[in-house]
Amino acid sequence: MILKLLLVFLICVVNSMHLFSQTKGFEKANQQYANYAYIDAIKTYERLLKKGFITPEILQKLGNSYFFNSNYEKANYAFTLLFKNTTEIDIEYYFRYAQTLKSIGNFTKADAILSEAVLKKPKDARSMFFKNNPNYLNQIHNNSGRYVIENCKINSKYSDYGTAFFQNKLLFSTSRDTGSIFRRIFKWDNQSFSNLYEATLKSDGTFDKPKPFSALNSKFNEATPVFTKDGKTVYFSRNNYNNGKKGKNNDQSTLLKLYKATFENGKWTDVVELPFNSDQFSTAHPALSSDEKTLYFASDRPGTFGQSDLYKVAINKNGSFGKPINLGSAINTPGKETFPFVTDENELYFSSDGHPGLGGLDVFVTPLNSKIKKEIPQNIGEPINGPDDDFGFYIDTKLRIGYFSSNRKGGMGMDDIYKFQELKKLNCQQSLRISCVDFETNQPLVANVFLFDTIYTEIQKGTTDENGNVVFEIPCNSNYTIRVSNENYTSNEKSMNSSNEINNPSLSFSLEKIKKQIQVGDDLAKKYGIQTIYFDLDKSIIRDEAAVELAKILDVLEQNPTMCIAIKSHTDSRQTSHYNEDLSERRAKATHEWLVGKGINPARMTFKGYGETQLVNNCSDGIECSEAQHQANRRSEFIIISL
Numbered sequence: 001m002i003l004k005l006l007l008v009f010l011i012c013v014v015n016s017m018h019l020f021s022q023t024k025g026f027e028k029a030n031q032q033y034a035n036y037a038y039i040d041a042i043k044t045y046e047r048l049l050k051k052g053f054i055t056p057e058i059l060q061k062l063g064n065s066y067f068f069n070s071n072y073e074k075a076n077y078a079f080t081l082l083f084k085n086t087t088e089i090d091i092e093y094y095f096r097y098a099q100t101l102k103s104i105g106n107f108t109k110a111d112a113i114l115s116e117a118v119l120k121k122p123k124d125a126r127s128m129f130f131k132n133n134p135n136y137l138n139q140i141h142n143n144s145g146r147y148v149i150e151n152c153k154i155n156s157k158y159s160d161y162g163t164a165f166f167q168n169k170l171l172f173s174t175s176r177d178t179g180s181i182f183r184r185i186f187k188w189d190n191q192s193f194s195n196l197y198e199a200t201l202k203s204d205g206t207f208d209k210p211k212p213f214s215a216l217n218s219k220f221n222e223a224t225p226v227f228t229k230d231g232k233t234v235y236f237s238r239n240n241y242n243n244g245k246k247g248k249n250n251d252q253s254t255l256l257k258l259y260k261a262t263f264e265n266g267k268w269t270d271v272v273e274l275p276f277n278s279d280q281f282s283t284a285h286p287a288l289s290s291d292e293k294t295l296y297f298a299s300d301r302p303g304t305f306g307q308s309d310l311y312k313v314a315i316n317k318n319g320s321f322g323k324p325i326n327l328g329s330a331i332n333t334p335g336k337e338t339f340p341f342v343t344d345e346n347e348l349y350f351s352s353d354g355h356p357g358l359g360g361l362d363v364f365v366t367p368l369n370s371k372i373k374k375e376i377p378q379n380i381g382e383p384i385n386g387p388d389d390d391f392g393f394y395i396d397t398k399l400r401i402g403y404f405s406s407n408r409k410g411g412m413g414m415d416d417i418y419k420f421q422e423l424k425k426l427n428c429q430q431s432l433r434i435s436c437v438d439f440e441t442n443q444p445l446v447a448n449v450f451l452f453d454t455i456y457t458e459i460q461k462g463t464t465d466e467n468g469n470v471v472f473e474i475p476c477n478s479n480y481t482i483r484v485s486n487e488n489y490t491s492n493e494k495s496m497n498s499s500n501e502i503n504n505p506s507l508s509f510s511l512e513k514i515k516k517q518i519q520v521g522d523d524l525a526k527k528y529g530i531q532t533i534y535f536d537l538d539k540s541i542i543r544d545e546a547a548v549e550l551a552k553i554l555d556v557l558e559q560n561p562t563m564c565i566a567i568k569s570h571t572d573s574r575q576t577s578h579y580n581e582d583l584s585e586r587r588a589k590a591t592h593e594w595l596v597g598k599g600i601n602p603a604r605m606t607f608k609g610y611g612e613t614q615l616v617n618n619c620s621d622g623i624e625c626s627e628a629q630h631q632a633n634r635r636s637e638f639i640i641i642s643l
Helices: 024-034 039-050 057-067 072-085 091-103 107-120 123-132 136-143 544-559 577-597 627-633
Strands: 147-151 161-164 170-172 195-200 220-229 233-239 257-263 267-273 284-288 296-301 309-314 337-342 347-352 362-367 389-397 401-406 416-422 429-438 447-452 457-463 469-475 478-483 490-497 505-511 564-569 605-609 635-642
Touching: 039 057, 057 072, 057 091, 072 091, 091 107, 107 123, 161 220, 161 389, 161 401, 170 220, 195 544, 220 284, 233 284, 284 416, 296 564, 309 337, 337 389, 347 389, 362 389, 429 447, 429 478, 447 469, 478 505, 478 544, 490 505, 544 577, 564 577, 577 605, 577 635
Parallel strands: 161 416, 257 284, 284 337, 429 505, 564 605
Antiparallel strands: 147 416, 161 170, 170 195, 220 233, 233 257, 257 267, 284 296, 296 309, 337 347, 347 362, 389 401, 401 416, 429 469, 447 457, 447 478, 478 490, 564 635
């Protein structure tokens, strides 16, 4: 459990409550909390609650202390009180509260809390995943039932987790008491520091009694080894400690690093830390690509999207390493992504609490060589995933047998290792057939077809053949927008979901010819039937729905490469004239930059803000108008200045 938790460096309480600042118990609890001694902090906070000291700070810290120890049921109790006692709640607690609600089976309430989070922070990746995948439970259900699992016989009453194979031995991390007189305790969860153990696999599929893998163990935490195929190199996680020296960050905490060791003359020697580690952030949980040219890992280094992200780094022929690269927003979220594992079929398995799941950490999978550039990872479903933390996934792709770790109820200890047999692979692919015809003649039409993901990023494109057809290979359980265009026709768009229940879906489009002649001075959007590009009050950012319409403007410009336009942006009458001139100029510039960012030559466009000087209605200063009437004035226009 320890190394599972250590990447969760605290996005906790910001506000300090002065009412009880002199209370000795409160100060003691806060000190314990600050030192990550959550078990001790829990006891003190619980005593304060019983005495009637119910404050947002106490409830937040109590909930976090339970949450960081994966006790989601009791964390739910604290967060429920928090939401009942205050409305000023940081967005992070909406997602944590929803996680705990899922863990106790209250998905209806969890979805309601997530819906509130969408309203409070719609741009948060977790909000977007929920908004764009409202039927995520159905998708998880479709992926479920593919495994038979059993508890391994190597578990103890402590925390046992994370597996790897070396020769015919299963290696794993454990915080079981080694029998030492000076047993080292980690105050985060009152468990022993974890060491690596090994268990020899017998011919009947069971294991010998586990014993310490002493070659790599130190007096601090070790976990998650991964071995090269020739058995000569191992990468593993350890606290910042090597050759008798312990490193600390600026807060005097000993974080996690990746280490490498070499097998020579029957011994593991030359333990060195990898060059992209740092004393100031954690780097852990290594995984190797099938060609052993890339190392994947988890880290909370600067530039992460959330509490911990997944990264990759090239392993050069001379043994040096490239620069770590974040795996991107399709995989990483503002939550935790951790415990990567890469199969020889080039699939990435990892655990996350940021993607839609069943509570706690769930295991997800995504292909690493997919034609879909931003494919949403799939939840692998029950029974591997459940209401608690499920992580440390490993599979032998030939035997379809593997192991994972979980702190689910009914286990022997805090975390247990489970064995599974995969009965059916999760590689659902569908053939999406797009057909296009002329609206009037119903004859096949050659047209450009674009496939977009839920955030309107182009992921595939093609052209219909002489019969008006084109086929895209797409994964199941994903949402798409399809746009079809021809320079002589108006564009058309449709949305779809490729669920498991539909085999090889198809969409038909009929395009109308552009009958109106366009000329200099025309409003491009009106001529092509494109919706007006609107802005939020006092904002100049491009809204999601505006981006959809801007994509149509983009398409017209691409289909007419000599056309030049003037972008004119406007405001409503609220605020001063001078302020509105500046605001409209920012809106015009944002619109211009969006199109330039999509490949349009900036020389083809001018832009200018007109403030409140060109209202489309009579909502001028002193006139009472509705919000909808004011919204009509907060717009961008596109005037053709040359053809």
